Amino acid sequence: MPRFFMDRGEIGPGFAVLTGEQAAHARVLRLKSGDRVTLCDGQGTDYQCVIDQVHPDRIRLAVESQGSAASEAAVTVRVFMAFAKGDKPEHVIQKATELGAAEILLFPSSRCVMRLDGKSQEKKLARWQKIAASAAEQSGRGRIPIVQVLSSYEEAVAEAARADRALFFYENEETVTLTEALREPFSTVSLMTGPEGGFEDREVEAARAAGMTVCSLGKRILRCETAPLCALSAVMFAAGEF
Secondary structure (H helix, E strand, O other), X not given: OOEEEOOHHHOEOOEXXXXXXXXXXXXXXXXXXXXEEEEEOOEOEEEEEEEEEEOOOEEEEEEEEEEEOOOOOOOEEEEEEEOOOOOHHHHXXXXXXXXXXXXXXXXXXXXXXXXXXXXXXXXXXXXXXXHHHHHHHHHOOOEOOEEEEOOOHHHHHHHHOXXXXXXXXXXXOOOOEHHHHOOOOOOEEEEEEOOOOOOOHHHHHHHHHOOOEEEEOOOOOOOOOOHHHHHHHHHHHHOOOO
């Protein structure tokens, strides 16, 4: 069934109207009066609708029922990814959304090559959030993950450490594996991965001091765009989402 995201405030009592890009998308799908579609408010509520009227610039929907989106994961996972070059953040944001991440947070660290200033950050953040929205719609999500840019490494560690399972991935960790880190029950998880050059020793110690669990993703060193997706997939599997 076709699925469209719409702000909750734009869904009236018993009706909603698709306009702009949403209406254009509906026309591409050749939707007509009587066809059924799903509206989602991006906050976890789905609205089952039937197309009532089709106009050149808008499509009116009759809202028949609403309920919690069944596609959202029972576990809340926040992905913390260090700034990376090129389109790597876009790739991770898209795939992490499909895999069920609740938030994707990007942050600077000592070895990051990419740096963001005010204007470039604003432009990139708008694009990244749009990628998350598109991926959420395509994959049938009930929520659109929030994409954030954090101002410092210290802020990222403080935020990540708040989860039930705050996991910090370091290629030189030889004792704690991801499997061991996920043995106890959890409902919230933070996954923190480094840039192309990895984390510095002092950054690892800062994460450990904040209460994060430093662990390994295996014997092979993963690229900075592979590690967060590998970790997220493993967490979802451990949580029974696959």
